[in-house]
Amino acid sequence: MDLDFAPEDLAFRDEVRAFIAEAFDDDMRAKLAQSKNNHLDKEAQIRWLKRLSAKGWLAPDWPVEYGGTGWSLGKKYVFDMEMALAGAPATSNMGLRMCAPVVMAFGTPEQKQQHLPKILSADVWWCQGYSEPGSGSDLASLALKAERDGDHYVLNGSKTWTTLAQWADWMFCLVRTSNEEIRQKGISFLLIDMKTPGITIRPIPTLDGPPEGEQEINETFFDNVRVPVSNRIGKEGEGWTYAKYLLQFERGNAYAPGLQNQLRKVRKIAELERSDGGGSMMADPDFRRRLAEVEIKIEALNATELRVFSGRANGEAMGAVSSMLKLEGSQMQQAVTELALEAVGVFKQPFVQDTWEMLRPGGNTFRAGPDYAATVAPHYFNYRKTSIYAGSNEIQHNIMAKLVLGL
Template identity: 80%
Template sequence: MDLDFSAEDLAFREEVRSFIAANFDDDMRAKMTQSKNGHIDKAGQVRWLKRLHEKGWIVPDWPVEYGGTGWAAAQKYIYDMEMALAGAPSTGNMGIRMCAPVVMAFGTPEQKAQHLPKILATDVWWCQGYSEPGSGSDLASLAMKAERDGDDYVLNGSKTWTTYGQWADWMFCLVRTSQEPIRQMGISFLLLDMKSPGITIQPIRTLDGPPQGDQEVNQVFFDNVRVPVSNRIGEEGQGWTYAKYLLQFERGNAYAPGLTNQLAKVRKIAGLERADDGQRVLDDPDFRRKLSEVQIKVEALNATELRVFAGRAAGEAMGATSSMLKLEGSQMQQAITELALEAVGVYAQPFVEDTWAHLRGETNVPRAGPDYAATVAPMYFNYRKTSIYAGSNEIQHNIMAKMVLGL
C-alpha cells in the first residue's frame, strides 16, 4: 500500500486539524487530560459525538448508505491519527462500534430504521450484555434465561462488567433461549430497553477507584424483564453466530494511533522527571531501551493495522486477524502504562481518587507533584483489564492457533 500522502490527503489533514481546534473545547480537553481511563463524562462525550455527526465524520467505518464517509485508507489513517494525537474522545462507543454492525448485517428493515439513525445521531446510548458471573471468556457458558411467553421473552439472571450501564438507554444482550448439548447453540441475541421494569443496576468498584463519581462497570440484574420477540436479532438460537461477528469489531480496532499518543506522553514525562542519579529519566539507558522496544512494536502494529484495514476496505473479512490486533494492542497498552508509572516515580504513590476535583474548583483536595502524575497510577490499574476484556489474551492465542496455524 502506498503510504505517501497526496496533496489532497495533506489538505484533508489540515481540515481535520481545523475541526479539532474549533470543536474539541477546553472543558473536554481538561477532562481528557485528567481522565483515569481515557473517557470523559457522558455529557462531554455526547457533545463531541454530535459535533462529529454534524460534520458527517462520526462513523467513517460504516457503509456510505448508512452514513459512512466513504474515505480512502489514507484519509481514515489521517483521521484516526490526528484525533489520537490531539487526545480527543474516542468515537468507538458500543452503539457505533459493536451494535450497529450487527443490526446492519442481521437486523430486519424495521430494526434498522428504529436503531441506526438514533445511534448515528448519538440520541441513544448502548451497553453490552455479554459477561455473567462465572461466564466471561468462556462466553458459551452463559446462563441468563429468556423464556418465551407469547410475543415476549421473560428474562431472569444477571450480566456483569457492564461498561457504563448506568448511562445506557438500550442494551444488546446474549441470552439462553434453550438448553442444548452444544453450549454455543440455544443462545439468542436481543435488543432491550434499559428502562424496562425489573432491571436493577449495581455499580462495581474497581482498583482505579470511582472515575470522577461515574463508575465504569456495573452488574445488571434482570427480574422477570419482558422483552418483545420483535427485538430479537435474526433467528432464535443463532446468537452465537451474531456474537462472533460482533467480536470482530470489538477486537479489531485501530490501536496504533492511541498508543502513539500515549507514548508521546510518556516521553514527555520522562524528559521532565529525574531518576535517582539526578539525571532525566529519559537519559537512563535502561529506560530508553524499554521505550524504544515499545516504540518499535507500536510502529509494527501501525503497519499491520494499515494493511488489515486497507484489506477490509477492499471487502476482505477480518476473521482471526482481529484476535492478533487485540492481543498485541492490549499488551502495548499495558506496557506503556508501566513505563509511565516508572517515569513518574514517587509522584504516582499518592493515589488521587477524583482527578477531576480541581476542575470543579474543589481546590481543598491536595496533590503531590505535577498534574500529569495524578492519572498515572489509576490508568495503570485500569489498564490491567485490557488483557481480559473482549476475550482474554489466552483466548486470543487459542483462536490464532486454531484458525491461523491450524493446530
Template identity: 75%
Template sequence: MDLDFSQGDLAFRDEVRAFIAQAFDDDMRAHMGQSKNAHIDKTGQVRWWKRLNEKGWMATDWPAEYGGTGWTHAQKYIFDMEMALAGAPDTSNMGVRMCAPVVMAFGTDEQKKQHLPKILSSEVWWCQGYSEPGSGSDLASLSMKAERDGDHYVLNGSKIWTTYAQHADWMFCLVRTANEAIKQMGISFLLLDMTTPGISIVPLPTLDGPPDGEQEINQVFFENVRVPVANRIGEENQGWTYAKYLLQFERGNAYAPGLTNMLAKVKMIAGAERSDGGQRMLDDTDFRRKLTETQIKVDALNATELRMFAARTAGEAMGAASSMFKLEGSQAQQAITELALEAAGLYAQPFVRDTFAEIRGERNEPRAGPDYAATVAPMYFNYRKTSIYAGSNEIQHNIIAKMVLGL
C-alpha cells in the same frame, strides 16, 4: 502495496486537524487531560459526539447509505491518528462501533429505522450485555435465561462488567433461549430497553474509580424482565453467529494511534522527571532501553495495521488479524502504562481516585505533584483490564492457533 498517503489524504488530514482545533474546546481538553480511559463525563462525551455528527464524522465505519462517512480505510486511519494525537475524546462508543454493525447486517428494516438514526445522533446510549459471573472469556457458557411467553421473552439472570450501564438507554444482550449439547447453540441476540421493569444496576467499585471517581463498570440484574420477541436480532438460537460478527469490530480497531499518543506522554514525563542518579529518566539507560523496545513494537503494529487496512481496501477479510491486533495492542497498552508509572516515580503514589476532582472544584487541597502525574496510577490500574475484555488474550492465542495454524 502502496502505504503512502495521497495528496488527497494529506488534504483530508489538514481538514481533520482544523476541525479538532475548533471543536475540541478548552473544557474538553481540561477533562481529557485528567481522564484515565479516553472518556469524559457523559454530558461532555455526548457533546463531542454531536459535534462530530454535525460535521458528518460520527460513524466512520458505517456505509454512506446509513449516514456514515463512506471514507476509505486510509481516511479512517488518518482520522483515528489525528484524534489520538490531539488527545480528543474516544469516538468508539458501543452503539456506533458494536451494536449498529450487527443491526445493519442482521436486523429487520424496522429495527434499522428505529435504532440507527438515534445511535448516529447520540440520542440513545448503549451498553453491552455479554459477560456473566463465571462466563467471561468462555462466553458460550452464558446461562442468563430468556424463556418464551407469547410475544415476549422473560429474562432472568445477570450480566457483569457492564461498562457505563448507569448511563445506558438500551442494551444489546446475549441470552440463552435453549439448552443444547453444543454450548454455542441456543443463544439469541436481543435489544432491550434499560427502563424495562425488573432491571437493576449495581456499581462495581474498582481500584481506579469509585467511591470518589467516575463509575465505569457495573453488574446488571434481570428479574422477570419482559422483552418483545420483535427485539430479537435475526433467528432464535443463532445469536452466537451475530456475537462473533460483533467481536470483529470490538477487537479489530486500530491500536497504533492511541498507543502513539500514550507513548508521547511517557516521553514528556520522562523528559521532566529525574532518575535516582539525578539524570532525566529519558537519559536513564535501562528506562530508555524499555522505552525503545516498546516504541519498536508500536511502530511494527502501526505498519501491520496499515498493511491490513490496505488489504481490506482490496477486499480481503480481516480474519484472525482482529485477534492479533487485540493481543498485541492490549499488551502494548499495559506496557506503556507501566513505563509511565516508572517515569512519574513518587508523583504517581498520591493516588487520586477521581481524576476530575480538581476540575470540578471538589478537592480542598491541591494534589501533590505536576498535573500530568494525576492520571498515571489510575490509567495503570484501569488498563489491567485490556488483556481480559473482548476475550482474554489467552482466548486470542487459541483463535490464532486455530485459524492460522490449524491446531
C-alpha cells in the same frame, strides 16, 4: 502494496486537525487530562458525539446508505490517527461500532429504522450485555435465561462488567433461550430497552475510586424482564453467530496512533522526572532502552495495521486478523503504562480520590506532585484489564492458531 497516503488524504488530514482544534474544547481537554479511565462524563461525551454527528463524521465505518461518510480506508485511517494523536475523546464503540454493524447485517427493516438513525444522531446510548459472573472468556457458558411467553421473552439472571450501563438507553445482549448439548446453539441476541421494569443496575466499585461521572463498570440484574420477541436479532438460537460477527468490530481497531500519543506523554514525563542517579529518567540508559523497544513494537504494529487496512481497501475481510491486532494492541497498552509508572517515580504513590475536583469551581485541593502524576497509577491498573476484555490473550492465541496457522 502502497502504504503511502494519497495527496487527498494529506489534505483531509489538515481538515481533521482544524475540526479537532475547534470541537475538542478546553473543558474536554482538561477532563481527559485528569481522567482515571480515559472517559469523559456523559454530558461532555454526548457534546463531543453531537459535534461529530453535525459534521457528518460520527460513523466513518458505516455504509453510505445508512449515513456513513463514504471515505476511503486511507481517509478513515487518517481520521482515526489524527483523533488518537490529538488525544481526542473516543466515540463510544458500543452503539456505533458494535451494535450497529450487527443490526445492519442481520436486523429487520423495522429494527434498522428504529435504531440506526438514533445511533447516528447520538441520541441513544448503548451498553453491551455479554459477560456474566460465571461467564467471561468462556462466553458460551452464559446463563441469563430468556423463556418464551407469547410475544415476549421473560429474562431472569444477571450480567457483569457492563461498561457505562448507568448511562445506557439500550443494551444488546446475549441470552440463553434453550439448553443444547453444544452450548453455543442455545444463545440468542436481544435488543433491550433499559427502562423496562425489572432491570436493576448496581455499580462495581474499583480500586482507583473514580470521581463522580467516571464510574465505569456495573452489574445488571434482570428480574422477570419482558422483552418483545420483535427485539430479537435474526433467528432464535443463532446469537453466537451474530456475536462472533460483532467481535470482529470490537477487536479490529487501530491501536498504534493512540499508543504513539501515550508514548509521547511518557517521554515528556521522563524528561521532567529524576532517576536514582540524579539525572532525568530519559538520561537513564536502561529506561531509554526499554522505551525504544516499546516504540519499535508500536511502529511495527502501525505498519501491520496499515497493511491490514490496505488489504481491506481491496476487499479482504478482517476475520481472525482482528485477534492479532487486539493481542498486540493490548500488550502494548500495558507496556506503555508500565513505562509511565516507572517514569513518574514516587509521585505515583499519593492516591487522589477525585482527580476532577480541581476542575470544579472553588476546587483547590493540594496535590503531592505534579498534576499529570495523579492519573498515572490509575491508568496502569485500569489497563490490566485490556488483556482480558474482548477475549483474553489466551483466547486470541487460540483463534490465531486455529484460523490463521491451521493448527
